[in-house]
Amino acid sequence: MTRKQDESLYIVPDQTEDLLAGRCADPFAVLGRHNAGKVDVVRAFCPDAAKVRLVLQRPRSAPVERAMRPVDDTGMYIGIIPAGARYHFRIVWADAVEEAEDPYSFGPLLNEDDLRSFQQGKTCHPDRMLGAHPMVIHGVAGVRFAVWAPNAHRVSVIGDFNIWDSRRHPMRLRHTAGIWEIFIPHIGAGERYKFEIMQKDGLILPQKADPFAKFSERPPATASVVASGTTFEWKDDEWMRSRSARHSPSAPISIYEVHVPSWRRPAGDPDRVATWSDLIQELIPYAIENGFTHIELLPIMEYPFGGSWGYQSLGLFAPSARHGTPAEFAEFIDACHRERLGVILDWVPAHFPNDVHGLACFDGTALFEHQDPREGVHRDWNTLIYNFGRHEVRSFLISSALMWLEQYHVDGLRVDAVASMLYRDYSRNDGNWIPNIYGGRENLEAADFIRELNDAVRREVPDALVIAEESTSWPGVTRTTAEGGLGFSFKWNMGWMHDTLTFIQRDPVWRGHHLSEVLFGVHYAFSEHFVLSLSHDEVTHGKGSLIARMPGDHWQKHAGLRSYLAFMWCHPGKKLLFMGSEIAQQREWNHDAEIDWKALEDPLKAGMQILVRDLNHLLRVCPALHELDCDPKGFSWVIGDDVNNSVLAWLRFAENGVPVVVVWNMTPVVRYHYKVGVPSGGRWHELINTDGKIYGGSNAGNGGGVNAVEQPSHGYTWSCEITLPPLAVLVLSPVFPEF
Incomplete structure (x- = not known):
């Protein structure tokens, strides 16, 4: 028996x-x-x-x-x-x-309440639940794997630890949220893995990388890698305590935008890209020496195709293995902060590439994207659009944003392609897009996601920046969500960039007839909190470099660019400049080659770099150039109608500080005894003269300053007679600040 x-x-x-x-x-x-x-x-x-x-x-x-x-x-x-x-x-x-x-x-691993919160979109941190997490359960060390694939018939973890045999570690389905889980003992950080997913009809999908992976193989390899669960020991307390003041709308902010693979190739080797350790040694001192307050990195979230510059990201939680490990990335951020340099990351929640190992048709269905290509496909970029109406997708994206800000102490995110998110007809012809529920073109789900994202950041990391690349006139981009806005900290001023670049390329003979292209920007300069951006987009796709777009001979081109950059630094708004522009790089940016550092052998190129350095230092020490960037009280035109001479002059004010007068001569003609009204008498010091010899200029000017006399002009009781150098900007102040 x-x-x-x-x-x-x-x-x-x-x-x-x-x-x-x-x-x-x-x-x-x-x-x-x-x-x-x-x-x-x-x-x-x-x-x-x-x-x-x-x-x-x-x-x-x-x-x-x-x-x-x-x-x-x-x-x-x-x-x-x-x-x-x-x-x-x-x-x-x-x-x-x-x-x-x-x-x-081992029994069920994930908490039912956490699963329900994810399914309902009530958690900002699903990355703490999903993905690969080294841990100890019942005294046994191993890795807990979890992946969202609600429409799969079967999901297995595969990797070196099971010779990539999907029969060895099929996972348990938690029906509450459509999440599959398993704990695999005696493996840990460094293990390569993927998920093998079987559709409901029995078809095996291409092996999928982990959407929540914290690290990945170096491309072109595509496996996810179990990241260490060890917490990084930060040494940036002083920076973190001061960060809120550094990110205020009244703070001086000057951003150096960097594409890491092409900034500098180690030892000049075209086949190598810089590691985070290399950048600690070279990029940080360079940015500090040149006076920038922040660096902004083109996306470093893992991406398969180098030609996308990172804007087709797949690993939204993984710093690219091209440059080192997650711990080495954290060390880079820490090193920046110890040198009082902030770090902003470009981040792409608008769309993702359709690589078969990625998010596309992840469990055999349109899970992260829309099913209908009229909503789910970017024809311009051949990418897929996130389904912002799905709770789990919003949680996925928001948790990515918060992870960079919290786990890596990143100081801000520049959200890419916001305009493409906000409009259902973005770059689409009639009949190729679906109106919203009210028949309009606005993407209401995307707008709600953006508000939810910015509210989450304000709640969890209130001193972090979130900056919108938004090229339309969507109202209230930087107003709080409580006020009906989108809640961003700042918005790139794309209109200013387009108008002023159009203007500066004109022959100086005709510039006086097009002053509106410069004047118009002030009409809306205070409608949002703006960043003036001369970004990577302005030096690629056949547009040429900034210096190549200046009219005139070699000297005039450099003089014109010097004056344009000084105009930008003295205009209301925070500043952003793409790498290479600070040395007037001649050729268009090439993502497969480093900046033309040898160009600095040309005194005009070296002079441009010195000017940018001085402008950045002046921005910091002169409150009038930053304190009221976002307030109309901080700006007043002095001369805005001198069509014949092509001269503009304006005042910048501080809340309780000393004003500055900025005068821009837009022609290659020296103008003597040019009268400019000023708000006070006495000596006005020449803080910047972009025609200075040190910058490569002709050294025309006013010997370091001028005296204001009591002769009314331009609505002021006092005025100065100034020598205006050719194609130059003068910055004058009654007080000479310490540089």
């Missing part, structure tokens, strides 16, 4: 055939421990093993081994142990003996 009962315990369940065929949707129903009264039946799937033994762990005596019975040649093994006994496997392979815990002996 007993023998018959024992034999019945070795009968395999009905789902075993599906398990062996790799199509079992519930592997925990077959594998692991299953109670049968006073004993537990343990089943294991170990194909290619010579034998498998159960090792019973007893609290007061030595472990006991029991053989497991193979089920024909299927790779399935069955053993019997006392109910509740602790056990592990001793697996004999052809060339080794392995001690292994049973991954199917």
Whole structure:
């Protein structure tokens, strides 16, 4: 009788055939421990093993081994142990003996409330639940894997640890949120892995990288990598305490935009790209020396195609392996902060590439994207658009943003392609887009997502910046969400950039007739909190470099660019300049080559760099040039109608400080005894003269300053007679600040 009962315990369940065929949707129903009264039946799937033994762990005596019975040649093994006994496997392979815990002996891993919060879009941190997390469960070290794939029939973790065999580690489905989970003992950081997903119809999808992976292989390899769970030891307390003041609308902010792979190639080797360690040694001192308050990195979230410059990101939680490990990236951020340099990352929640190992059709359905291409495909970029109406997708994106800000102490995110998110007809012809529920073109779900994102950042990391690249007139981009706005900290001023670049390329003979292209920007300069940006987009796609767009001969081109940059630094708004422009790089930016550093052998190029350095230092020490950037009280035109001479002059004010007068001569003609009204008498010091010899100019000017006399002009009681150098900007102040 007993023998018959024992034999019945070795009968395999009905789902075993599906398990062996790799199509079992519930592997925990077959594998692991299953109670049968006073004993537990343990089943294991170990194909290619010579034998498998159960090792019973007893609290007061030595472990006991029991053989497991193979089920024909299927790779399935069955053993019997006392109910509740602790056990592990001793697996004999052809060339080794392995001690292994049973991954199917662990119960459900994720909390039901957390699952429900993710499904309802009520969590900002699903990355703490999903992905690969090294941890210890019941005294056993291993990695917990979890992935969202609600429409899959079966999901397995595959990797080096199971010879990429999907039959070895199929996962448990948590129906509450459509999340699959498993804990694999005795593996840890550094393991390569992917997910193999079977559709409902039984079709196996291409192997998928982990959407929540914190690290990945270096492209073109595509596997995810288990990241260390060790917390980085930060040494940037002083910076973090002061960050709120540094990010105020009244603070001096000057951003150096950098594409890391092409900033500088180590040792000039075109086949190498800089590591985070290289950048600590070179980029940080360079940015500090040249006076920038922040650097902004084109996307460093893992991306498969280098030609996208990172804007087609797939690993939204993983710093690119091109430059080092996550710990080395954290060390770079920490080093920046210790040198009082902020770091902003470009971040792309608008769209993602359609690489088969990525998010596209992730579980056999349009999970992260829209099903209808009229909503889900960017024709311009051949990419897919996130479904902002889905709770889980919004949580995925918001958790990415918060991870960079919280885990890596990043100081801000520049959100790319916001305009493409806000409009359903963005770059689409009639009939190729679907109106919103009110029949309009606005993407209401995207706008709600953006508000939710900015509210989450304000709540969790209130001193971080979130900057919009938004090229339309959408109202209230930088107003708070409580006021009906989108909630961004700042917005790139694309209109200012387009108008002024159009103007500066004109022949100086005709500039006086087009002053409106410069004047118009002040009409809306205070409608939002703006960043004036001369970004990577202005020096690529056949547009040429900034210096190449200046009219005139070699000297005039450099003089024109010097004056344009000074105009920008003295105009209301924070500043952003793309790498290479500070040395007047002649050629258009090439992402496959470094900046033309040898150009600095030209005194005019070196002079441009010195000017940018001085403008940045002046921006910091002169409150009138930054304190009221976002307030109309901080600006007043002095001369805005001198069509014949092509001269503009304006005043910048501080809340309680000293004003400055800025005068711009837009022609290559020296103008003597040019009268400019000023708000006070006495000496006005020449803080900047872009025609100075040190910058490569002709050194025309006013010997360091002029005296204002009591002769009314331009609505002021006092005025100065100034020598205006050719194609130059003068910055004058009654006080000479310490540089």
